[in-house]
Amino acid sequence: MAAAGSNSGVKHGPLAGGSVGVSIRNATRRYGAFTALDDVSLDVAPGEFLSLLGPSGSGKTTLLGILGGFTVPSSGSVHFGATDVTFLPPHKRDIGVVFQNYALFPHLSVGENVAFPLRARREPKASWGKRVAEALAMVELTGYEDRAISQLSGGQRQRVALARAIVFRPRLILMDEPLSALDKHLRETMQIELRRLHRQLEATIIYVTHDQREALTMSDRIAILRGGRLAQVDTPERLHDRPSSAFVASFIGESTLVPVTRTGPDAIALGSTTLRSARPLPAGEALLLAIQTEKLIVASETSADGYNRLTGRVTDIVYQGESLRVFVALDHGPEISLRQPAHHAGRLAIPAPGGVLTALLHPQDTIVVPAESA
Ligand SMILES: Nc1ncnc2c1ncn2[C@@H]1O[C@H](COP(=O)(O)OP(=O)(O)OP(=O)(O)O)[C@@H](O)[C@H]1O
Ligand SMILES: [Mg+2]
Structure with a gap:
């Protein structure tokens, strides 16, 4: 073990000494x-x-x-x-x-x-x-x-x-x-x-x-x-796409955890809204939807077939340099947030606070984790 570096020659840099598991x-x-x-x-x-x-x-x-x-x-x-x-x-x-x-x-x-x-x-x-x-x-x-x-x-x-x-x-x-x-x-x-x-x-x-x-x-x-x-x-x-627990989902990325119930093999209900997930749902009926800010897309006129739709009223818009963080209180539901590019077109797509906004969430980005037992 002491002879680190003895196998140099075909290595990446002058100080490459090999690696160990x-x-x-x-x-x-x-x-x-x-x-x-x-x-x-x-x-x-x-x-x-x-x-x-x-x-x-x-x-x-x-x-x-x-x-x-x-x-x-x-x-x-x-x-x-x-x-x-x-x-x-x-x-x-x-x-x-x-x-x-x-x-x-x-x-x-x-x-x-x-x-x-x-x-x-x-x-x-x-x-x-x-x-x-x-x-x-x-x-x-x-x-x-x-x-x-x-x-x-x-x-x-x-x-x-x-x-x-x-x-x-x-x-x-x-x-x-x-x-x-x-x-x-x-x-x-x-x-x-x-x-x-x-x-x-x-x-x-x-x-x-x-x-x-x-x-x-x-x-x-x-x-x-x-x-x-x-x-x-x-x-x-x-870790982003398949967090195994609410803890990991909340620790990685920027997400809101929202209680949902399972209503089918690939379906969950958030209040009266039904969402589909393209990912295997964890066992149990009481689950948590991890909504990552960067996965939400502001709905525009363009077709959004197959997307889940989350509609609510804008409560706050925070300018954070390269992006806007937009808070939305879902109809009869919790407040979520999304990120929108701060360029001109991005800003135009966001109604003023009080206005109605629909955010799209792709089933591939619809991430559901078990509700915390602890
Ligand atoms: N010498 C020690 N005696 C008693 N408790 C200790 C000792 N060293 C660490 N601990 C405890 O063990 C736990 C883990 O400590 P550790 O230093 O590994 O945490 P950490 O993840 O590195 O935290 P941080 O991000 O604050 O550096 C802590 O609750 C700490 O108080
Ligand atoms: Mg430490």
């Missing part, structure tokens, strides 16, 4: 009587970008800590490839780690910070300069070797932390909310850069965030945690 089996972590992580099993494929997404306190950092060796599970196991690493200390796991607070050494220069893992691994000193330069190039900080950490912006510090995590060609990189201290613009830039970096490195990346857009932007798959348990593990698209 991760297998977590029945991992549980208790603190006294409290269970922070509850029987989690999860397989991450070699080279995959998997995000752990969930609200505060759902166990994301605990699970990452178990992967990194900073937290010992109360029971369960972790394998990297075929190797059982459950009780291996962090420095023997050969992983790159990036945390929210970059944890750089303030008294060392940029170059010395990035070289630190090479020193710790007793890599030959003659190779350090080239490796550090390669790592800094990957994060677009070429030539910054001699800068003091105090002379860097927040985004630059985070990139130094990234360079330090990748300089020794780890096959697995763990990141815990690495961008949360950055402003929105820089965060979005860094998300795109991380995607690119992931392709070049080919390492497996496990990434903690509580920002669903961030997870959607970067991930091959997303594992959603709730109260220490896995709620659903799926691709971003499937």
Whole structure:
């Protein structure tokens, strides 16, 4: 395991060191009587970008800590490839780690910070300069070797932390909310850069965030945690289209959950309106319709055959830059909202508050989840 990088040559970038699959089996972590992580099993494929997404306190950092060796599970196991690493200390796991607070050494220069893992691994000193330069190039900080950490912006510090995590060609990189201290613009830039970096490195990346857009932007798959348990593990698209629970439906995207009743094999009733779903309905009679704002289309004169129709009165129109969020109180029903492009034609299609609006929802976008039992 120590010889990461030995199989380079046909790899994507100079720092590509291969990747490793991760297998977590029945991992549980208790603190006294409290269970922070509850029987989690999860397989991450070699080279995959998997995000752990969930609200505060759902166990994301605990699970990452178990992967990194900073937290010992109360029971369960972790394998990297075929190797059982459950009780291996962090420095023997050969992983790159990036945390929210970059944890750089303030008294060392940029170059010395990035070289630190090479020193710790007793890599030959003659190779350090080239490796550090390669790592800094990957994060677009070429030539910054001699800068003091105090002379860097927040985004630059985070990139130094990234360079330090990748300089020794780890096959697995763990990141815990690495961008949360950055402003929105820089965060979005860094998300795109991380995607690119992931392709070049080919390492497996496990990434903690509580920002669903961030997870959607970067991930091959997303594992959603709730109260220490896995709620659903799926691709971003499937999480949108087939949320397995009301929790997932409300956590992913921007949706309104509306109680409905099953009236047929593919039909549900929302008040007096019957809607059809092209997706299998969950069992039970009392269900929830997850109406995602972006799936609603404002009805115009054009034919809308086959669509479900939701009619109500506009209650509020909120201008949000690129789009308008339009709130509509359904006739004898709840309030829903939809997004409409803020361009001229989009605005014209929306009546003023008080006016009647019909929104169309395609049966393929008619997503129904079980009513919450808890
Ligand atoms: N050392 C500890 N002792 C006791 N309880 C702990 C300890 N570490 C974590 N917990 C608890 O375990 C639960 C999960 O914590 P964890 O840090 O994994 O959450 P998280 O999903 O990372 O949250 P956040 O988004 O706020 O970082 C929380 O309720 C937390 O209070
Ligand atoms: Mg955390």
